[in-house]
Amino acid sequence: MSFPVSASLPVSARPGRPTEAELLDFARRTAADAPLVASLPLDPEGRTWIRLEGPGGCEAWLIGWPPGTGTGWHDHGGSHGAFATAAGRLTEQSLAAQLPTEGWTLLELADGVDRERQLEGGKGRAFGPHHVHQVFNASADAHAVSVHAYYPPLPMMRRYSRAGQVLRLEQVEWAEEWR
Known part of the structure; x- marks a missing residue:
């Protein structure tokens, strides 16, 4: 029995589909586009965004x-992705463990799974399809701007709460809610 090439390769390695490295390269190049970054309206109260044309x-x-x-x-609902900071500094806290994506609402995390990165202008990171994290601007007085790219396009996002080592699934947001 034979299968099409795309059925035997992971999504990130299928021909014509962007890899995590390509998504990160796009995010970094776009974050370096000063006129584009300057075109984003900034609101002192809440996040703002512009949808971009990404690769593949x-x-x-x-x-x-x-x-x-x-x-x-x-x-990110099974999508892989990347992001890069264009201005300011963002903090990413993530879990260095692959979590099951379905069938649970409460997990107790093992010790040592927490990771934290500071990402200043031009710095970024790529991640796989089971990445759980939070990103925030810890500054008391400066905006940050970043570029994010996901493939396949986000079907959904699962939102969690965390108390110590306990992670609880709180909500599933579907793409129709933010597009």
């Missing part, structure tokens, strides 16, 4: 982060 059919966004704002804990 990916979903991409330019996002403005007022001081003290963040995403809360979430995943």
Whole structure:
């Protein structure tokens, strides 16, 4: 029995589909586009965004982060992705463990799974399809701006709450809610 090539390769390695490295390269190049970054309207109260054309059919966004704002804990519904900071500094807290994506509402995390990164202008990171993290602007007085890209386009995002080592699934947001 034979299968089409795309059925035997992971999504990130299929011909014509952007890899995590390509998404990160796009995010970094776009974050370096000063006129584009300057075109984003910044709101002192809440995040702002512009939808971008990303490579290979990916979903991409330019996002403005007022001081003290963040995403809360979430995943990307099975998509892989990348983001890069264009201005200011963002903090990413993530879990260095692959979590099951379905069939649970409460998990107790093992010790040592927490990771934290500071991402200043031009710095970024790529991640796989089971990445759980939160991103925030810890500054008390400066906006941050970043570029995000996901493939396949986000079907949903799962939102979590966290108390110590306990992670609880709180909500599932479907793409129709933010597009």
